[in-house]
Every structure is written in C-alpha cells, then in structure tokens.
Amino acid sequence: MVKKTGGALFSTLKIDPSSGTPLYRQLEVKIRQIILNGQLAAETRMPATRQLASDLGISRLTVKNVYEQLIAEGFLWAKQGSGTYVARIQNNDFHAQTFARKQGKVPLAQRLSARAAWIGRSKATTRLDRVRAFRPGIPALDLFPRRAWADAYSTVLRANNDDYLGYGPSSGLEDLKQAIVEHVLDHRGIECLSSQVTITSGAQQAFSLVALALLEPEDIVWMEDPGHIAIRDSMRLLGIDVRSVPIDAEGFCLDHAVRRYPQSRVMFTTPSHQHPLGVVMSLNRRLELLDYANQSGSWVVEDDYDSEFHYTERALPALQALDSDGRVLYVGSFSKSLFPALRLGYLICPPDLARSFAAAQTLLSQNVSLLQQKALANFMLDGSFNAHIRKMRLAYRQRRDRLIECLERYASDLFELAPCHAGMHLIAWLKAPQLSDSEVAECIWAVGIDCLPVSIFCDKERLRPGLLFGFACAAEIHIERNVIVLSEAIRDNLQV
C-alpha cells in the first residue's frame, strides 16, 4: 500500500460552526463515515493534526481529541514518530455493502446513457489485461531501449523550461511536427509542411477528430470489413452510418461499395497492410480510390499503423504520396513503432483543414503531454528512432520465422498459415471449418497464451475461422513452448 506522504487531503470534509453540534462531534462522525464507506483505504495516512486543524479552521486540540477517540474505537492507529493511519477493519464486507447500498439507490439503467449498453458490447475491448505472447498489435516491449527513452525524457524534464509543463499549442509541438515531416518523407514518400500535422493521442484520437471536424450524425462512411474495430465502433457511437466494404486480392473493394451504397463522406482504409488480413492495396486500386474520392468529394482516411515493418520487399509509398488533389488524410501512430502506452500519433491533412483539427483537439482533450512530445522529438531527431526501427525489423522477421517454423512443426494439422510479408501478426486459418474461432481463442487464452479470432474484426463478412497470432511481442526463446502448449490445448479440448 502506497502511503500518501502528506496525508489524505479531505478536500470535501466541511465543519459547520453554526450548526449547534459540537465541532469535535461533527469531525468524529464524518471521519468515521468516510472510513466505513470505504472512501479511505486501510493504511492511508491521516493529515497531521496541525494541518487538518488549519484546513478546517478549528483548534488543533479538537482534532487531537477526535483522533484519540477514533484510535480508541479502532478506526485509526498511530505510529510513534510517523503519523496516524486508517486501520484495517476486520469486517471488510461492511465497506463493500455500505458502498453497494449507496450505489444501488439509483438503478444502473437510469444512470447510463442510451449509448452505454452499446459501448459495453463493443469488441474493441477484446483485450487481455497483460501483455503476453502472441497478442496481436503489441511491439517487442522486451527490446525497447528503455535507457535511451528515459534519457530523452529526463533531459526534457531537467531542461529549465516551464513551457514543457504547460498546455502548449493544440496542434502539437513544432519540434515533433518537424521530426514527423522528415520521417514521413523518408519512410513513406509524403511531402508536407509541419503546419499540416496535428499531434494526437494515438491514431484512435485522430479518427475521432476526423468525425468531429468532417462528419455529421447519419453521414455515410465506407469502412473495410474485416477492419479496425475501434474505428467502426467509434463512428457508430457518434451516429455515423458505417457501410462495410469487403477486401479482395487488391484491397478495398471499391466497386462493391459504389454499386451498393450511397456516396460516402469518408472512406477508411489501411492500404499498406490491410488490417487484419494483410493485403497490400494494388496500384490500380489506389488510383481508382483517389479518382473516386476526387470525383465524389469524399475523403480518404489512410490508416498507416504498422508500415515500418516490411520483410521481403520495400513498402510502397503511402497512398497520400500519390494524392494530388488533397483528398487523403494520413494517420500515423507510434503505438507499433515504439510502444502503445506512449499514446502518440498524428494526422496529416490539407493545410486549410489543419486549423479545424487543432480546434477540435482542444475541445476533445486539450492537447497531448508536451513532455512526451518533446522527448519523442529528441528521440527522433538524434537518430534513436530510426535505429530502433531498423533493429525491430530484424527482430520481428526472426520472430515471425520462428513462429511459422513452430506452427508448421507442431500444429500443421490445425492451421493453414496465410503468407506474411509485413506487420506484426500472422493469420492462421483453422483447418477444421466447423470450429468457431472465438471458441478456439478462448481455449488458447485459458492456457495463458494470447491471440485474437478473425471473426471479431468482421462486420457483415463471414470469413473462414482463423486466428491472429502477434509475433512481435513474443520473445524467440518462448515461441516453441507456447506453440506446443496452445496446440495441445486445442486438441485436448475441442473436436478437431
């Protein structure tokens, strides 16, 4: 238990000198109540008597007497020379019951918005709480250069510059935007100005900004199916009409959408590495998509979430690099190239939209931590970022090869592997078509190994059952053991 060094703040505790009830009685009853309600955890340090007396405008002796009384009753205990603490009360259930009774006074259904039940059903939250092999979408956290990052971060913190502790510009820190401009030109062939970049809290926030700045409720958007669940569900949450577009060998099936759906305002796509199937959008399809966007006045959101990791050939330039009409909004993320907890991403848009995105950013969440932004800018500008990407490309290729080798050796009766030339996960189609991939995933989770079923990414599409295995976060030495355990678990528990 972490002890608060300064003691609890008791900001809501008020004493009324005019109430007619003696001050010590009021204080005693209130502290007792707070402890019984479970609002003060056991071992929480109480404020010093002098401090509480001054905060409440009463005498120190009154506070002292109250503490002594509560110590005598067993609510508090004192440690010589250290302070007074909340006691661990035997009947723990009492706290929980009191709290539950209070909560129960308002039925849950009345307290939630109509959207809440829907939010609760979203599969975007299908995530296990810990990072384990073979969780898709998680980079090699074991290989992250923590010391270099800590240096970059502490350099910012130690710089005697108050600006980094403030809010900063809502579109993001200029140094970081410059570093991103250089990065996307070098890696993705995108030419842009820093004034076109908005720094976001991950790609997910960039998608929300697109909705806020460009869409009305009931507007139609076209979205890949299977596709990124968090985009699809966050759009539907805002009342936007999401139409599902299947994927063929060339990527986003534009023809399918044009023939069936009313015109879209925004098309969401992952052209460099379709999520989750891994298809790379063909050049023809890219040109058709841009042509359609230009003719119809529709926007294309290019989600370029993991394009740093290609293993056989060089990645095609970004779709945005082909766009001469300013219809593509490019979204990048550092969740895969560095680590997800960083919560940093960016949106590159035509110059005339940038101001609206920055304003929307302010309303949505003010801005993104300037300390993190400056640390990342330093990390990129001194070459550490590129060095990390190069190392990860090698490591991920080795991890991918090892996973393929093990799945082929120990589980060839269960899975048929899809080709995997890029990204951080591979798809293993189940050979037994009668199996539900969710059931197989649950069976694997039960033995402490991670994966995701293909079906959770599908909206209207019904694909054959399959699993996503993330290899990036799986240390090579554990891969074999994990594959043996998961394949045995499937054979032992399911009819294969």
Ligand SMILES: Cc1ncc(COP(=O)(O)O)c(C=O)c1O
């Ligand atoms: C398709 C896709 N896009 C973007 C992201 C990145 O999201 P964020 O930057 O919010 O972590 C992910 C992460 O899982 C993803 O799968």
